[in-house]
Amino acid sequence: MGLGLHVLGRWRQENVQPELLERWFRRHCGSALLEARILDGDDESTLFVSIHPAAEDVEVMVSNDGRVVVSAKTSTVGPGYHQYLASLLHRLGNDQGIDWAAPGENEGTGDETGYFETGDRGALEREMLAWLRRLANALLEHLADSSVSNLQVGMAVGHSYACEGAIMTPLGPRSREWIQRVSSDPTQGIDLFPWWPEGLGANYYLGMALVRMWTDIRWRPPVSESETATLRETLGWLEAARQFDSQLEYPMAEWREIASALGERVTLPVPDGTPPAAIGYRRRPTWVAITEGWSIQIPGEFAEAWDDGTWTAWDDTAGIWFSSYAFEGAGRPCMEVLDDALTNAPALRSEIIERQSEHLAGRAGVGPANAHSSTWFLTGVLAHSAGFSICTIEFEGPARKAWAVEIWQSIRWVDST
Structure with missing residues (x-):
């Protein structure tokens, strides 16, 4: 649509x-x-x-x-x-x-x-608004089902976020009341579009920056060259927008936060009553759809990458590594698959944690790297009827042991066939 x-x-x-x-x-x-x-x-x-x-x-x-x-x-x-x-x-x-x-x-x-x-700009706007009304009506139908929540509109697939609001958009969450207003009058929903006016002006640059702030920025010092580049690019867009029009409403608290993450100082006019930093889905836990039906909830500030078939997530305090494997055919009992998987998995540490549900069976071991180390590892194996996953979490323990166990417990698998 x-x-x-x-x-x-x-x-x-x-x-x-x-x-x-x-x-x-x-x-x-x-x-x-x-x-x-x-x-x-x-x-x-x-x-x-x-x-x-x-x-x-x-x-x-x-x-x-x-x-x-x-x-x-x-x-x-x-x-x-x-x-x-x-x-x-x-x-x-x-x-x-x-x-x-x-x-x-x-x-x-x-x-x-x-x-x-x-080349009729007026007709273009009317078509966009008509589409927006149809979208609002469709969203209201979906939301009539009480089991539906956290719908995403115009968002990249693979991630979902914990937020307050009926829907998530690239420019932040929107309430059911917002959708109802747009259904009646679609001009009330122009704030859904990050690039409404013509040309590469202030609204264009500010819209680019706001999308990045909501969906990409991790709100901490960068841990890679690509994160540094993203922060610098976002600052550049904000400054370009202000040069075009200094009277627009700018996210001053977030602007300062990005500059601080880069170790830079910026001189910005901050009016009285400026709200605290709130933009950014990545300030909250993030669900990541990894592969083959597997998903995991991680801290929103974690970076992510693929490395030779293994998905990784990390910040400067902890790291997560996840790999999944599929079998030919299906229908085997989960515990039988788990027993086979454990024979090929790394040896589990002495403290064992069990998981058992209708579709998954798992076992994890957690403990220090050695008797004198402050670095701890959790390695867990989860099996379903046609495959299994191995997840390793490195962290500073034992204070964060419950945190690591919670991440492993969050792993889900849904049969996508």
Whole structure:
């Protein structure tokens, strides 16, 4: 459910080179480009272009016969983003000799708002607001079921967060009352879109920064080069927004917190009554969908990465390593799978913790690395009918033993077949 672009074109030149398109996007997007990468196939290549942290990648598929297909979902970001992409693609066509298909020429392609063909900003806004009303109505239907909670709208898959509100959005949670107001009058929900106005101005930069603050920043000193880069980029967006318009409402407490995490001092006007820092889903526990039905709840400030098939999460005080394994077929008793898994798992430490439920059986051992060490480890094995997982948690114990046990106990598995 969403609005976007799905336009088809034909490249006039015979020698199709996706690298030419990548270079073009890098040159013409400039600082607006977050990332660009090419995935090569046998008969076609796809260029993935990231322009906004609240948007899915723009996909530019180029086939060997010169066909170009561009797909982008824009309703998660707003009409400013839609307008920017449409303008960008028209320039791409002019510069690279790509002829875009006329409306209705190919079924299933085109601009659902009509803006790509007409350039009518008013019509674009009306379509976005109509979509927003439909979304609000659909959300109210879902929320009528008392078992539904923490719905996510426009959020990246794989993570969910503990927050107050009926839904989570890239710009923070929204209440049921907010949804009801939007259902009656969608203009009341323009604050859902991080890029509503036209152009790369103050609202564009502030929206970028706010999305990063809500979804990506861990609210502690960085533990990697990529985290440092994210914090510096966010500060740059905030400063760019203020240079365009110093009168907007800025998250001053969070701005100072980011600068402090980088060890920097900033001079910011902080009016009386400025609220304390509150932006950021990662201030709270975070559920992570890892792989093959497995999920775990971790501290929101933990960094995450994959390393040779193992998922890891850490900060400067503790670390988590998780791997999962699947068997051919299914239907074996969990305890039988657990017994087999334990024969291949690292030896468990002396203090044993058992888990048993309808779908999972597990055993963990916890204790110090050695008799003289302050570093403790918990290693746990969890088995279901067709596979198992091994999770190791390193921490400073014994004061944090209960914390490590709670993380292992949070691991869930849901049959996704």
